[in-house]
Amino acid sequence: MQNYTVSGISKDGLVRGVAALTTQLVQELQQRHQTMPLASAALGRTATAGALMGAMLKQEEDRLSIQIMGDGPLGTIRVDANGRGEVRGMIDHPEVMLPLNEQGKLDVAGGVGQGTIYVSRDIGLKNPYQGNSPIISGEIAEDFAYYFTASEQIPSAVGLGVLVHNQRILVAGGFIIQVLPGATEENIRALEQNIGHLHSITDLLAEGITPEDLLYRLLGEETQLLEKRETRFHCHCSRSKTEAMLMSLGKEEIESIIREQGEAEVVCHFCNDKYHFSRKELEKVKEKL
């Protein structure tokens, strides 16, 4: 099935939600970064959160960046997303593995450690919106729920699931549910009950639940579906941007690269694509300065 996000609002208009299927997106991240299962889960959950938050952006050109800066062995996780459904991501240490946790699951919390979640959202205003909150669990979904509730003051529930078997991503997806102003205790209780009934998001995804069905289960059968958007891996790096980066190093630095290495290979950390510049091409870049 194609990867997509779908947004919806409860019949009474007081609870909104967005749900996503992100299996191929997470598979592509796994392949590009050669992540081991623990990093596949951590990066995959964060990328799914990015896809969901991207679906909440109004304009196609709106963008957001997420950084989970924990002190655990996985290092920092970065994800960028935009209103077109494009998502890219990276993790400092894709190779890290830890023993399974007490529940026999991948120990994402142990891999992430303690630290801070940063979110920056560029929606075309003069300054991008920036928010942050402490990592409270390291399991990522709970951390985003806390982020929305504490930093953006929107009571939220978040579910993120990545089912990993060895190096393979079997299924991935998730949801963000947000309570709007005017919601009553009763709304919140009903929502909590629905979330309680869901138990494992990963199990539901493995059973083949669609993002639409997830919203119906969480927000009620009469949920009004609003917008469906395709979501996929896409990195906006390019040869011309890489050339601009080289130029920003300055003439002397480029001269020393030519002298010492004779050529340059620039790797984009978000997609691992390589841009090769021969001596002749480096000379041309230098001449432009």
Ligand SMILES: [Zn+2]
């Ligand atoms: Zn790239």
